[in-house]
Amino acid sequence: MLRDKYANEIDALLARFPQKKSAVLHLMHLAQNEYGYLSDAAMREVAGILDLDPTHILSLAGFYSLFYEEPTGRYVLEICNDLACALRGADDFVDMAARKLGVPPESTTPDGLFTLKTVMCLGACHRAPMLQCNLKFYENLDETRFDALLADLRAKAAAGDPEPSVVERIFSYVGER
Known part of the structure:
Protein backbone atom coordinates (compact mmCIF):
# COMPACT_ATOMS: atom_id res chain seq x y z
CA MET A 1 0.00 0.00 0.00
CA GLU A 69 -5.73 2.14 -16.86
CA GLU A 70 -4.12 -0.99 -18.31
CA PRO A 71 -0.63 -2.42 -17.84
CA THR A 72 2.03 -0.87 -20.07
CA GLY A 73 5.59 -1.61 -21.03
CA ARG A 74 8.55 -0.25 -19.13
CA TYR A 75 8.91 2.50 -21.75
CA VAL A 76 5.76 4.13 -23.10
CA LEU A 77 6.45 5.64 -26.52
CA GLU A 78 3.76 8.23 -27.18
CA ILE A 79 3.90 9.59 -30.71
CA CYS A 80 1.94 12.72 -31.48
CA ASN A 81 -0.05 12.33 -34.67
CA ASP A 82 -2.26 15.41 -34.43
CA LEU A 83 -2.79 17.33 -37.67
CA ALA A 84 0.27 19.59 -37.37
CA CYS A 85 2.55 16.63 -36.66
CA ALA A 86 0.89 14.55 -39.37
CA LEU A 87 1.77 17.28 -41.86
CA ARG A 88 5.41 16.80 -40.81
CA GLY A 89 5.36 13.03 -41.30
CA ALA A 90 4.00 11.67 -38.03
CA ASP A 91 1.72 9.09 -39.64
CA ASP A 92 4.61 7.54 -41.57
CA PHE A 93 6.70 7.70 -38.40
CA VAL A 94 4.02 5.81 -36.44
CA ASP A 95 3.95 3.13 -39.16
CA MET A 96 7.74 2.81 -39.07
CA ALA A 97 7.79 2.60 -35.25
CA ALA A 98 5.10 -0.09 -35.28
CA ARG A 99 7.07 -2.07 -37.85
CA LYS A 100 10.31 -1.74 -35.85
CA LEU A 101 8.63 -2.78 -32.60
CA GLY A 102 6.56 -5.52 -34.21
CA VAL A 103 3.31 -4.31 -32.65
CA PRO A 104 0.50 -2.02 -33.78
CA PRO A 105 -0.15 1.27 -31.99
CA GLU A 106 -1.87 0.94 -28.61
CA SER A 107 0.01 -2.31 -27.98
CA THR A 108 2.91 -3.56 -25.88
CA THR A 109 5.83 -5.60 -27.18
CA PRO A 110 5.83 -9.26 -26.11
CA ASP A 111 8.88 -8.66 -23.90
CA GLY A 112 6.99 -5.96 -21.99
CA LEU A 113 9.64 -3.37 -22.71
CA PHE A 114 7.76 -0.95 -24.99
CA THR A 115 4.20 0.27 -25.33
CA LEU A 116 3.48 2.21 -28.52
CA LYS A 117 0.72 4.82 -28.30
CA THR A 118 -0.53 7.64 -30.48
CA VAL A 119 -1.57 10.83 -28.72
CA MET A 120 -3.00 14.18 -29.65
CA CYS A 121 -0.71 17.18 -29.26
CA LEU A 122 2.34 17.09 -27.09
CA GLY A 123 3.04 20.73 -27.89
CA ALA A 124 6.10 20.31 -30.12
CA CYS A 125 4.48 20.46 -33.55
CA HIS A 126 7.40 22.39 -35.03
CA ARG A 127 9.76 19.54 -34.13
CA ALA A 128 7.73 16.60 -35.42
CA PRO A 129 7.98 13.75 -35.82
CA MET A 130 8.42 13.56 -32.09
CA LEU A 131 7.57 11.32 -29.21
CA GLN A 132 7.42 11.37 -25.47
CA CYS A 133 8.94 8.46 -23.60
CA ASN A 134 8.25 8.32 -19.87
CA LEU A 135 7.90 12.12 -19.66
CA LYS A 136 10.96 12.88 -21.82
CA PHE A 137 10.66 14.44 -25.29
CA TYR A 138 12.54 13.25 -28.39
CA GLU A 139 12.12 15.58 -31.34
CA ASN A 140 12.96 15.82 -35.05
CA LEU A 141 13.00 12.05 -35.26
CA ASP A 142 13.72 9.87 -38.24
CA GLU A 143 14.36 6.16 -38.60
CA THR A 144 18.05 6.43 -37.65
CA ARG A 145 17.30 8.45 -34.50
CA PHE A 146 14.46 6.11 -33.57
CA ASP A 147 16.76 3.09 -33.91
CA ALA A 148 19.32 4.82 -31.68
CA LEU A 149 16.64 5.63 -29.10
CA LEU A 150 15.45 2.02 -29.00
CA ALA A 151 19.03 0.78 -28.63
CA ASP A 152 19.65 3.25 -25.79
CA LEU A 153 16.44 2.28 -23.97
CA ARG A 154 17.21 -1.42 -24.34
CA ALA A 155 20.69 -0.84 -22.91
CA LYS A 156 19.25 1.13 -19.99
CA ALA A 157 16.74 -1.61 -19.28
CA ALA A 158 19.51 -4.24 -19.33
CA ALA A 159 21.53 -2.08 -16.91
CA GLY A 160 18.59 -1.59 -14.56
CA ASP A 161 17.61 1.87 -15.86
CA PRO A 162 19.66 4.21 -13.68
CA GLU A 163 17.52 7.28 -14.56
CA PRO A 164 15.49 8.85 -11.75
Missing part, protein backbone atom coordinates in the same frame (compact mmCIF):
# COMPACT_ATOMS: atom_id res chain seq x y z
CA LEU A 2 1.20 3.48 -0.88
CA ARG A 3 0.47 4.94 2.53
CA ASP A 4 2.61 2.29 4.22
CA LYS A 5 5.52 2.39 1.80
CA TYR A 6 5.67 6.17 1.22
CA ALA A 7 4.20 7.55 4.48
CA ASN A 8 6.86 10.22 5.06
CA GLU A 9 6.90 11.33 1.43
CA ILE A 10 3.11 11.51 1.22
CA ASP A 11 2.89 13.49 4.46
CA ALA A 12 5.52 15.95 3.16
CA LEU A 13 3.68 16.27 -0.14
CA LEU A 14 0.31 16.86 1.52
CA ALA A 15 1.86 19.50 3.79
CA ARG A 16 2.98 21.39 0.71
CA PHE A 17 -0.58 22.07 -0.48
CA PRO A 18 -3.29 24.13 1.22
CA GLN A 19 -5.86 21.46 0.28
CA LYS A 20 -5.13 17.72 0.20
CA LYS A 21 -6.90 17.27 -3.12
CA SER A 22 -4.27 19.47 -4.81
CA ALA A 23 -1.81 16.55 -4.52
CA VAL A 24 -4.03 14.28 -6.59
CA LEU A 25 -1.92 14.17 -9.78
CA HIS A 26 1.26 13.57 -7.82
CA LEU A 27 -0.30 10.66 -5.95
CA MET A 28 -1.73 9.24 -9.15
CA HIS A 29 1.77 9.24 -10.65
CA LEU A 30 3.09 7.60 -7.51
CA ALA A 31 0.44 4.88 -7.68
CA GLN A 32 1.03 4.29 -11.38
CA ASN A 33 4.77 4.03 -10.83
CA GLU A 34 4.28 1.61 -7.95
CA TYR A 35 1.74 -0.68 -9.62
CA GLY A 36 2.56 -0.18 -13.30
CA TYR A 37 -0.82 1.32 -14.11
CA LEU A 38 -3.86 2.77 -12.36
CA SER A 39 -6.04 -0.20 -11.54
CA ASP A 40 -9.41 0.34 -9.87
CA ALA A 41 -7.77 -0.60 -6.55
CA ALA A 42 -4.96 1.92 -7.07
CA MET A 43 -7.43 4.70 -7.88
CA ARG A 44 -9.44 3.83 -4.77
CA GLU A 45 -6.25 3.92 -2.72
CA VAL A 46 -5.39 7.42 -3.96
CA ALA A 47 -8.98 8.52 -3.32
CA GLY A 48 -8.76 7.17 0.21
CA ILE A 49 -5.54 9.04 0.97
CA LEU A 50 -7.07 12.29 -0.25
CA ASP A 51 -10.63 11.73 1.04
CA LEU A 52 -12.01 12.03 -2.50
CA ASP A 53 -14.65 10.09 -4.35
CA PRO A 54 -12.97 7.38 -6.49
CA THR A 55 -14.92 8.57 -9.53
CA HIS A 56 -12.95 11.83 -9.36
CA ILE A 57 -9.70 9.88 -9.71
CA LEU A 58 -11.20 7.82 -12.54
CA SER A 59 -12.24 10.98 -14.40
CA LEU A 60 -8.72 12.41 -14.11
CA ALA A 61 -7.18 9.14 -15.29
CA GLY A 62 -9.46 9.22 -18.32
CA PHE A 63 -8.66 12.83 -19.12
CA TYR A 64 -4.86 12.86 -18.87
CA SER A 65 -2.97 10.80 -21.43
CA LEU A 66 -0.09 10.10 -19.01
CA PHE A 67 -2.24 7.86 -16.84
CA TYR A 68 -2.81 4.28 -17.93
CA SER A 165 12.13 7.19 -11.32
CA VAL A 166 8.84 9.06 -11.42
CA VAL A 167 8.73 8.73 -7.63
CA GLU A 168 12.13 10.42 -7.29
CA ARG A 169 11.01 13.21 -9.62
CA ILE A 170 7.72 13.71 -7.76
CA PHE A 171 9.38 13.98 -4.37
CA SER A 172 12.57 15.76 -5.45
CA TYR A 173 11.00 19.14 -4.78
CA VAL A 174 9.04 18.29 -1.62
CA GLY A 175 10.26 20.64 1.06
CA GLU A 176 11.49 23.22 -1.46
CA ARG A 177 9.53 26.44 -1.56
Whole structure:
Protein backbone atom coordinates (compact mmCIF):
# COMPACT_ATOMS: atom_id res chain seq x y z
CA MET A 1 0.00 0.00 0.00
CA LEU A 2 1.20 3.48 -0.88
CA ARG A 3 0.47 4.94 2.53
CA ASP A 4 2.61 2.29 4.22
CA LYS A 5 5.52 2.39 1.80
CA TYR A 6 5.67 6.17 1.22
CA ALA A 7 4.20 7.55 4.48
CA ASN A 8 6.86 10.22 5.06
CA GLU A 9 6.90 11.33 1.43
CA ILE A 10 3.11 11.51 1.22
CA ASP A 11 2.89 13.49 4.46
CA ALA A 12 5.52 15.95 3.16
CA LEU A 13 3.68 16.27 -0.14
CA LEU A 14 0.31 16.86 1.52
CA ALA A 15 1.86 19.50 3.79
CA ARG A 16 2.98 21.39 0.71
CA PHE A 17 -0.58 22.07 -0.48
CA PRO A 18 -3.29 24.13 1.22
CA GLN A 19 -5.86 21.46 0.28
CA LYS A 20 -5.13 17.72 0.20
CA LYS A 21 -6.90 17.27 -3.12
CA SER A 22 -4.27 19.47 -4.81
CA ALA A 23 -1.81 16.55 -4.52
CA VAL A 24 -4.03 14.28 -6.59
CA LEU A 25 -1.92 14.17 -9.78
CA HIS A 26 1.26 13.57 -7.82
CA LEU A 27 -0.30 10.66 -5.95
CA MET A 28 -1.73 9.24 -9.15
CA HIS A 29 1.77 9.24 -10.65
CA LEU A 30 3.09 7.60 -7.51
CA ALA A 31 0.44 4.88 -7.68
CA GLN A 32 1.03 4.29 -11.38
CA ASN A 33 4.77 4.03 -10.83
CA GLU A 34 4.28 1.61 -7.95
CA TYR A 35 1.74 -0.68 -9.62
CA GLY A 36 2.56 -0.18 -13.30
CA TYR A 37 -0.82 1.32 -14.11
CA LEU A 38 -3.86 2.77 -12.36
CA SER A 39 -6.04 -0.20 -11.54
CA ASP A 40 -9.41 0.34 -9.87
CA ALA A 41 -7.77 -0.60 -6.55
CA ALA A 42 -4.96 1.92 -7.07
CA MET A 43 -7.43 4.70 -7.88
CA ARG A 44 -9.44 3.83 -4.77
CA GLU A 45 -6.25 3.92 -2.72
CA VAL A 46 -5.39 7.42 -3.96
CA ALA A 47 -8.98 8.52 -3.32
CA GLY A 48 -8.76 7.17 0.21
CA ILE A 49 -5.54 9.04 0.97
CA LEU A 50 -7.07 12.29 -0.25
CA ASP A 51 -10.63 11.73 1.04
CA LEU A 52 -12.01 12.03 -2.50
CA ASP A 53 -14.65 10.09 -4.35
CA PRO A 54 -12.97 7.38 -6.49
CA THR A 55 -14.92 8.57 -9.53
CA HIS A 56 -12.95 11.83 -9.36
CA ILE A 57 -9.70 9.88 -9.71
CA LEU A 58 -11.20 7.82 -12.54
CA SER A 59 -12.24 10.98 -14.40
CA LEU A 60 -8.72 12.41 -14.11
CA ALA A 61 -7.18 9.14 -15.29
CA GLY A 62 -9.46 9.22 -18.32
CA PHE A 63 -8.66 12.83 -19.12
CA TYR A 64 -4.86 12.86 -18.87
CA SER A 65 -2.97 10.80 -21.43
CA LEU A 66 -0.09 10.10 -19.01
CA PHE A 67 -2.24 7.86 -16.84
CA TYR A 68 -2.81 4.28 -17.93
CA GLU A 69 -5.73 2.14 -16.86
CA GLU A 70 -4.12 -0.99 -18.31
CA PRO A 71 -0.63 -2.42 -17.84
CA THR A 72 2.03 -0.87 -20.07
CA GLY A 73 5.59 -1.61 -21.03
CA ARG A 74 8.55 -0.25 -19.13
CA TYR A 75 8.91 2.50 -21.75
CA VAL A 76 5.76 4.13 -23.10
CA LEU A 77 6.45 5.64 -26.52
CA GLU A 78 3.76 8.23 -27.18
CA ILE A 79 3.90 9.59 -30.71
CA CYS A 80 1.94 12.72 -31.48
CA ASN A 81 -0.05 12.33 -34.67
CA ASP A 82 -2.26 15.41 -34.43
CA LEU A 83 -2.79 17.33 -37.67
CA ALA A 84 0.27 19.59 -37.37
CA CYS A 85 2.55 16.63 -36.66
CA ALA A 86 0.89 14.55 -39.37
CA LEU A 87 1.77 17.28 -41.86
CA ARG A 88 5.41 16.80 -40.81
CA GLY A 89 5.36 13.03 -41.30
CA ALA A 90 4.00 11.67 -38.03
CA ASP A 91 1.72 9.09 -39.64
CA ASP A 92 4.61 7.54 -41.57
CA PHE A 93 6.70 7.70 -38.40
CA VAL A 94 4.02 5.81 -36.44
CA ASP A 95 3.95 3.13 -39.16
CA MET A 96 7.74 2.81 -39.07
CA ALA A 97 7.79 2.60 -35.25
CA ALA A 98 5.10 -0.09 -35.28
CA ARG A 99 7.07 -2.07 -37.85
CA LYS A 100 10.31 -1.74 -35.85
CA LEU A 101 8.63 -2.78 -32.60
CA GLY A 102 6.56 -5.52 -34.21
CA VAL A 103 3.31 -4.31 -32.65
CA PRO A 104 0.50 -2.02 -33.78
CA PRO A 105 -0.15 1.27 -31.99
CA GLU A 106 -1.87 0.94 -28.61
CA SER A 107 0.01 -2.31 -27.98
CA THR A 108 2.91 -3.56 -25.88
CA THR A 109 5.83 -5.60 -27.18
CA PRO A 110 5.83 -9.26 -26.11
CA ASP A 111 8.88 -8.66 -23.90
CA GLY A 112 6.99 -5.96 -21.99
CA LEU A 113 9.64 -3.37 -22.71
CA PHE A 114 7.76 -0.95 -24.99
CA THR A 115 4.20 0.27 -25.33
CA LEU A 116 3.48 2.21 -28.52
CA LYS A 117 0.72 4.82 -28.30
CA THR A 118 -0.53 7.64 -30.48
CA VAL A 119 -1.57 10.83 -28.72
CA MET A 120 -3.00 14.18 -29.65
CA CYS A 121 -0.71 17.18 -29.26
CA LEU A 122 2.34 17.09 -27.09
CA GLY A 123 3.04 20.73 -27.89
CA ALA A 124 6.10 20.31 -30.12
CA CYS A 125 4.48 20.46 -33.55
CA HIS A 126 7.40 22.39 -35.03
CA ARG A 127 9.76 19.54 -34.13
CA ALA A 128 7.73 16.60 -35.42
CA PRO A 129 7.98 13.75 -35.82
CA MET A 130 8.42 13.56 -32.09
CA LEU A 131 7.57 11.32 -29.21
CA GLN A 132 7.42 11.37 -25.47
CA CYS A 133 8.94 8.46 -23.60
CA ASN A 134 8.25 8.32 -19.87
CA LEU A 135 7.90 12.12 -19.66
CA LYS A 136 10.96 12.88 -21.82
CA PHE A 137 10.66 14.44 -25.29
CA TYR A 138 12.54 13.25 -28.39
CA GLU A 139 12.12 15.58 -31.34
CA ASN A 140 12.96 15.82 -35.05
CA LEU A 141 13.00 12.05 -35.26
CA ASP A 142 13.72 9.87 -38.24
CA GLU A 143 14.36 6.16 -38.60
CA THR A 144 18.05 6.43 -37.65
CA ARG A 145 17.30 8.45 -34.50
CA PHE A 146 14.46 6.11 -33.57
CA ASP A 147 16.76 3.09 -33.91
CA ALA A 148 19.32 4.82 -31.68
CA LEU A 149 16.64 5.63 -29.10
CA LEU A 150 15.45 2.02 -29.00
CA ALA A 151 19.03 0.78 -28.63
CA ASP A 152 19.65 3.25 -25.79
CA LEU A 153 16.44 2.28 -23.97
CA ARG A 154 17.21 -1.42 -24.34
CA ALA A 155 20.69 -0.84 -22.91
CA LYS A 156 19.25 1.13 -19.99
CA ALA A 157 16.74 -1.61 -19.28
CA ALA A 158 19.51 -4.24 -19.33
CA ALA A 159 21.53 -2.08 -16.91
CA GLY A 160 18.59 -1.59 -14.56
CA ASP A 161 17.61 1.87 -15.86
CA PRO A 162 19.66 4.21 -13.68
CA GLU A 163 17.52 7.28 -14.56
CA PRO A 164 15.49 8.85 -11.75
CA SER A 165 12.13 7.19 -11.32
CA VAL A 166 8.84 9.06 -11.42
CA VAL A 167 8.73 8.73 -7.63
CA GLU A 168 12.13 10.42 -7.29
CA ARG A 169 11.01 13.21 -9.62
CA ILE A 170 7.72 13.71 -7.76
CA PHE A 171 9.38 13.98 -4.37
CA SER A 172 12.57 15.76 -5.45
CA TYR A 173 11.00 19.14 -4.78
CA VAL A 174 9.04 18.29 -1.62
CA GLY A 175 10.26 20.64 1.06
CA GLU A 176 11.49 23.22 -1.46
CA ARG A 177 9.53 26.44 -1.56
